[in-house]
Amino acid sequence: MKWMGMGLLLGASLWLARVMARPYRLRVAALDDWRQMLGQLEPLIGWRQMPLAEAFARAARTHPGRQRAVASLVGSLGSRDEDFATAFSRALAADSALFAEDREALMALAPVLGKSVAGYQVQHLADVRGDIERILAEARQYGLKKARLVESLVSVAGIAAIILLI
Amino acid sequence: MSGPWQYLPNPWRQEIAQLSEETHRTLEEIRFRLGRPVLLYGPDWIEALAGDGPRSLDGPQMERILAVLVDHSIYARVDELRQGYVTLPGGHRVGVAGRAVVANGRVETVNQVYGLNMRRARAVPEAGAHLLRRLAGLGVRGGSLLLLSPPRCGKTTLLRDLCRTLSDRGVRTVVIDERSEIAGLGGVGGPGFDLGLHTDVLDGWPKPDGIAVALRVLSPDLLIVDELGPDADVAAVRQARYGGVDVVATIHAGSMADLAMRPGLAELVDAGAFDALVLLSRRLGPGTVERVWPRTALAEDGRA
Structure with a gap:
């Protein structure tokens, strides 16, 4: 019985550690997806001059984690009743893996995307992609470090509790 | 709801959907003007759009309507906006009145929208066959025609049905659809009109380039061209005619006198490039064939 309790406690602490570290890992994956999507x-x-809804849907094809957000954007634009900024803001809100800072960086596209000639659009996309790359680099460096720290602390706490039980 | 109105944002889309069936049937165009109520135009009536929506339009509303009409993608429609219009799926044209943004002596785009004019494109089956029967009755055997009329007299509608009729008779036809109005592909590849079994469409091609490409690679018997404009268009039509390809074209002109004021075109007509000239009006509704001049009659009358 005692050994079973110890095993359960160890399992729970490891699971909790992973759950607590998960947002940091998901954020990195989401930022990487957005970086790649902006590149696509x-x-x-710029070249194919595809309408925004179609372009976003095409870019999201290879990023399953972002498809819910992009589906929200495409649906809002298709209804013809929302402006792009509102629809884009709603789509970013639907992407739960992003942090507030990430959404703020991406929202820089909202007032300009679709509103000028292709050359300027590419420039805007490149600018925001640059910002996302910077945030992604920070998230990889500090966020993942934090994730590992949280995992370690929670796991160690679980092991400490087991030792105390013994 | 059919027609270009389905592409509008609310509340206007909903208000238009609530119009009577009779109004829908005869509605030809809707005009949005800054600081004015939205006006509906039929063949012989004008009404303000009633309903719960905004009574007169402000700048942001005009911008919003245009953004929705271009699918929030101005960059994809810049070539059209540069010429003052956008075409919706189905070939419906929206004229855009706004401030031109000029760079290097050329209009780059339009901003500060002051007015939008949405015109419904229609298919009128049998209009083309009817005209061809009339031409045959006058002894016109060739297939090169010039349709002339002032705006809103049904040139494009008749041209579209002529194309379908001739194509279904086995004539290999190429449509040079610079404004995406004839085929109705909407500039972004929307559903189009039936243009016949033997028709290829060069969508969005400037007329001179499209005619050159069609002649070079598509081996047409007939070219369909809407709204001949600058000398380059006329020169391209001349090139096609010298190459033995028939051309059915339209041009804005209210009379033969108007036509004669366009030197390049008048010379083309005098050279016998067209087998007949057809003048349209709205006297009995859009598409009324007011008069037909077979080539022989033009020769007898002297210069165009």
């Missing part, structure tokens, strides 16, 4: 949007908008 550049030729879709």
Whole structure:
């Protein structure tokens, strides 16, 4: 019985550690997806001049984690009743892996995307992609470090509790 | 709801959907003007759009309507905006009145929208066949025609049905659809009109380039061209005619006198490039064939 309790406690602490570290890992994956999507949007908008909804849907094809947010954007634009900024803000809100700072950086696109000739659009996308790359680098360096720290602390706490039980 | 109105944002889309069936049937265009109520135009009536929506339009509303009409993607429609219009799926044209942004002596785009004019494109089956029967009755055997009329007299509608009729008779036809109005592909590849079994569409091509490409690679019997404009268009039509390809074209002109004021075109007509000239009006509704001049009659009358 005692050994079973110890095993359960160890399992729970490891699970809790992973759950607590998960947002940091998901954030890195989400930022990487957005970085890649912005890179894909550049030729879709700049060269193919695809309408925004179609371009976002195409860019999201290879990023399953972002498809919910992009589906929200495409749906809002398709309803013809929302402006792009509102629809984009709603889409970013639907992407729960992003942190507030990430959404703020991406929202820089809202007032300008779709509103000028292709050359300027590509420039705007490149600027925001640069910001996302910077945030991603920080998230990889500090966020993942924090994730590992949280995992370690929670796991160590679990092991400490087991030792105390013994 | 059919027609270009389905592409509007609310509340206007909803208000238009609530109009009577009779109003819908005869509604030709809707005009949005800054600081004015939205006006509906039929063949012989004008009404303000009633309903719960805003009574007169402000700048942000005009911008919003245009943004929705271009799918929030101005960059994809810059070539059209540069010429003062956007075309919606179905070939419906929206004229855009606004402030031109000029760079290097050329209009780059339009901002500060003051007015939008949405015109419904229609298909009128049998209009083309009817005209061809009339031409045959006058002894016109060739297939090169010039349709002339002032705006809103049904040139493009008749041109579209002529294309379908001739194409379905086996004539290999190429449509040079610079404004995406004839085929109705909407500039972004929307659903289009039936243009016949043997028709290829060069969508969005400037007329001179499109005609050159069609002649070079698509081996047409007939070219369909809407709204001949600058000398380059006329020169391209001349090139096609010298190459033995028939051309059915339209041009804005209210009379033969108007036509004669366009030197390049008048010379083309005098050279016998067209087998007949057809003048349209709105006298009995859009598409009324007011008069037909077979080539022989033009020769007898002297210069165009």
